[in-house]
Amino acid sequence: METQTAKILDGKALAATIQQELATTIAELQPKIGRPPGLAVLMVGDNPASAAYVKNKEKAGAKVGIASFGQHFPTQTSQTVLEEVIAELNQDEQVDGILVQLPLPKHLDAISLLHKIAPDKDADGLHPINLGKLVRGETGLRSCTPAGVMRLLEEYKIPLVGKQAVVVGRSILVGKPMALMLLEADATVTIAHSRTQDLKTITQNADILIAAAGIPGLITAQMVKPGAVVIDVGINRVTDSSGKSRLIGDIDFAATASVAEYITPVPGGIGPMTVAMLLQNTVSSYLQTTRN
Ligand SMILES: NC(=O)c1ccc[n+]([C@@H]2O[C@H](COP(=O)([O-])OP(=O)(O)OC[C@H]3O[C@@H](n4cnc5c(N)ncnc54)[C@H](OP(=O)(O)O)[C@@H]3O)[C@@H](O)[C@H]2O)c1
Incomplete structure (x- = not known):
């Protein structure tokens, strides 16, 4: 059996600290602004994994003082x-963040719905305007999972300048924005995907390796x-021989x-950081309302 020598990047602990800080900010600002921040998570259908994520997000939001x-x-x-519904929420002055929980049932066009969210309420950072700002290096709402990775790397003072970073996965949700943030x-960023040849040679060169393929x-x-x-970044539910189900990542931990x-670790790594970044995006849009 191998000995674990790697240090753990503790996303769960950092997410708890960020949420504490957000709770303090909200408690201070709410009397001045006259309302709490508001987050609307829209879920369609009964996907159990999505239901669990939504519950998690709402619970975390409630804990820091964000109205659901x-x-x-x-x-x-x-x-x-x-x-x-999105058009109404865009107009609603109580609501600072809107997100559509993905995946959606097949008959719905997710991309077109994401386009309808007002860019300044785009808590998931997936609107083309916010993705465009990321490409240009402008301030904007950033996609939560890669933003959570960056925040965790920053917390542990991991040097990135000039390092070889490899991102495995090129989705709009994770891989592409992740690569842009590292850039x-x-x-120096390489993106691998399902058509990549000789993945091993590429990953073996990585000083920073980010796995976001969804393959245990x-x-x-x-x-x-x-x-x-x-x-x-991977979150995969697997069932062992005794019929017990658990979550594992894309990496043989x-x-x-x-x-x-x-x-x-998975769980306890990027999952909680994603939720913390979602709440942070919502609070950042809330703070924006005081500046307008
Ligand atoms: N921690 C969190 O909070 C969080 C948040 C979001 C997602 N996730 C998890 O992260 C994983 C990825 O999510 P996603 O939404 O990005 O998934 P996705 O849309 O399915 O994208 C998966 C990406 O992995 C690539 N890929 C598939 N097989 C590969 C292989 N054998 N070698 C290299 N690349 C391969 C795909 O390439 P192609 O483009 O060529 O198909 C695609 O770009 C999932 O496990 C998801 O549950 C976690």
């Missing part, structure tokens, strides 16, 4: 109904450079922890 305007719609809800931090055990210890910083210098 969340709505849960039946699977058959039409695109038009959701567009109308913005002056890392995709990254083995042999694919990791000794001393690398390894971030596991036990073996990789004997090779890497730093590693994130």
Whole structure:
């Protein structure tokens, strides 16, 4: 059995600290602004994983003093109904953040719905305007999961300038914005995806390796450079031989922890950081209302 030598990047602990700070900010500002920040998480259908994420987000929001305007719609809800709801929330002065929980049922066009969210209430940072600002390096609402990765790397003072960073995955939700944020931090970035050839040779060069493919055990210890910083964004539910289900990432944690210098656990790594960044985005839009 390998010995774990890697230090843990504790996303759960950092997320708790960030949430504490947000709670203090909200408690101070609420009397001046006259209302709490508001977040609307829109969920459609009964996907159990999505339901758990939504519950988590609302619970975390309530804990820091964010009011929930969340709505849960039946699977058959039409695109038009959701567009109308988003249009109302865009106008609602109590609401600072709006997010559509993905994935959506097949008959709905997620991209078109994301376009309808007012960019300054786009708590998930997925509106083209906010993604465009990220490309240009302008201030804007940033996609929560990659923003959470960056915040965690910053907390542990991981040097990024000039480092080889490899991102495995190129989704709009995680991989692409992740690569852009690392680029913005002056890392030299490579993006791998399902058509990439010889993934191992690429990942073995990574000083910073980010796995966001959604494939359990995709990254083995042999694919990791000794001393690398390894971030596991993947969340995969697996059932073991005894029928017990648990969450694992994309990285073989036990073996990789004997090779890497730093590693994130699953759960307790990037998951809680994503929620913390969502709340932070909501509070940042709330603060913006006082400046307008
Ligand atoms: N921690 C969090 O809070 C959080 C938040 C969001 C997502 N996640 C998790 O992160 C994972 C990725 O999420 P996502 O939304 O980005 O998923 P996604 O949209 O399915 O994208 C997966 C990406 O991985 C690539 N990929 C698939 N197989 C690969 C392989 N064998 N080698 C290299 N790349 C491969 C795909 O390439 P192609 O583009 O070529 O298909 C795609 O770009 C999932 O496990 C998800 O649950 C976690």
